[in-house]
Amino acid sequence: MAMSALGIGSGIDLNEILNQLEAAEKTRLTPIVTQQKAINAKISGFGKLKSALTTFNTATAKLQKKDLFEGRSVTGNDNYFSVNANSKAALGNYPVSVEQLASSHRIATSTINDKNAKLGNDNQTRTITIEQANGNKLNVTLSQDETSLESIANAINNAQVINEDGTTSPSTMNAAIVRSGTDSYQLVITSKETGEQQAITSISSDDDQLNNIIGFDIHQTNNSHMIEVEKAQDAKFSFNGIAITSGSNTVKDVIAGVDITLKQTTPTSQSLAITADHEKAEEAIKEWVDAYNQLQTTISSLTKFTAEDTNSKELNSSNGPLIGDSTLRNIDQSIRSIFAKGQSGEFAVLSQIGINMDKSGQLTIKENELKKALNENSDAVMILFTGDGEKTGIANEVFAKVSGFIDSDGMIDSATNGLNSTLKSLEKRHEQVSNSIEQTIERYRVQFTKLDILINELDSMSNYLTTQFDMMANLKK
Numbered sequence: 001m002a003m004s005a006l007g008i009g010s011g012i013d014l015n016e017i018l019n020q021l022e023a024a025e026k027t028r029l030t031p032i033v034t035q036q037k038a039i040n041a042k043i044s045g046f047g048k049l050k051s052a053l054t055t056f057n058t059a060t061a062k063l064q065k066k067d068l069f070e071g072r073s074v075t076g077n078d079n080y081f082s083v084n085a086n087s088k089a090a091l092g093n094y095p096v097s098v099e100q101l102a103s104s105h106r107i108a109t110s111t112i113n114d115k116n117a118k119l120g121n122d123n124q125t126r127t128i129t130i131e132q133a134n135g136n137k138l139n140v141t142l143s144q145d146e147t148s149l150e151s152i153a154n155a156i157n158n159a160q161v162i163n164e165d166g167t168t169s170p171s172t173m174n175a176a177i178v179r180s181g182t183d184s185y186q187l188v189i190t191s192k193e194t195g196e197q198q199a200i201t202s203i204s205s206d207d208d209q210l211n212n213i214i215g216f217d218i219h220q221t222n223n224s225h226m227i228e229v230e231k232a233q234d235a236k237f238s239f240n241g242i243a244i245t246s247g248s249n250t251v252k253d254v255i256a257g258v259d260i261t262l263k264q265t266t267p268t269s270q271s272l273a274i275t276a277d278h279e280k281a282e283e284a285i286k287e288w289v290d291a292y293n294q295l296q297t298t299i300s301s302l303t304k305f306t307a308e309d310t311n312s313k314e315l316n317s318s319n320g321p322l323i324g325d326s327t328l329r330n331i332d333q334s335i336r337s338i339f340a341k342g343q344s345g346e347f348a349v350l351s352q353i354g355i356n357m358d359k360s361g362q363l364t365i366k367e368n369e370l371k372k373a374l375n376e377n378s379d380a381v382m383i384l385f386t387g388d389g390e391k392t393g394i395a396n397e398v399f400a401k402v403s404g405f406i407d408s409d410g411m412i413d414s415a416t417n418g419l420n421s422t423l424k425s426l427e428k429r430h431e432q433v434s435n436s437i438e439q440t441i442e443r444y445r446v447q448f449t450k451l452d453i454l455i456n457e458l459d460s461m462s463n464y465l466t467t468q469f470d471m472m473a474n475l476k477k
Contacts, residue, residue: 096260
């Protein structure tokens, strides 16, 4: 009969023996688990390295743009005009005078007592035609019930201009109802764009009754039914002594790289100063240095080495997961080699603009030297980082090199893929060894069970024989 628990039949603690055997067998998993932990730590380490490299490359990308080093600062009287200047703007002082602002054409009807009253005839449809100086023509079709001021305004605002190619564009007019007094309303029509070419030259309708209210001819304003509230006019101003006329108050590229928006006429000539602005370049360089130093801090933590613990056969637990890793070492050395080799230009190395590498591998900035280099020779600083704009220059070379490390098919992903492959093999090996251990322990359990039963049977036989011998001895007495 099988025993329900090991040791009951024999009196021997076979369960404890089996547990000890199982513990001894499981030591076969220890080297596999140790390898798994080490590989997982390496995978995590490469993830941290890739993140630091990505941050560094993002900062590097900013230094690839030449216009970063050609920033412009604008100083002028913002009450009269605002200016936007890009890297193409020539440095200098420019006098600006604003004689006249551009305005939209605005015309209005006479007062009407009821904005919702029907104003047209009884025809089923009629058309209002609005023409402009630039040749644009807007046709607005109205039904019999759409001849009130309110309906006309809505129809003009919702109308579409049919272009020569058959496409449509939104209405070039704005229409609004203005309450000019008690029970007094006027329809005001305004060209959306400013300038003389946007002027409304005529408004007419094939509805005579309606035409007597909205009819307009810019050449015969005295005979028109609508009146001019504001004339269409171009902006007139002078920039650096040159007279300029514009249909808009915002003039693009008044000179190369300079956009100006006129706000108010000037009583006298106003000064506009365009100067170099290196603040953004300096900030980008500092950000780049900080990103590199953070990369170095990450590399240091991943390759940290502490001597072996006393009486231990393992490395100190605080050691970095990528200590001695050739991939990481290659990445670090590749970046440093770009710093060291020098560029072709007035500034060949970073130290010439106040950026040096200390003994720990961190970059330090002498701000006064960097400011001086940017203020006195920003072109040379630009060439140091951007080179030919494609392949040469510290920023271009570093960006290309680091991209090769962090791209989907780059060095880091290749190393990580190799580690993941090894990890899968170890997982399979761990499963095989675990199954082998289970089978071995089960075999021990079966053997121990048989042993327990055998010892129990021998004990029973021993007790039986002892009893028989005792009975025989008693019979002889």
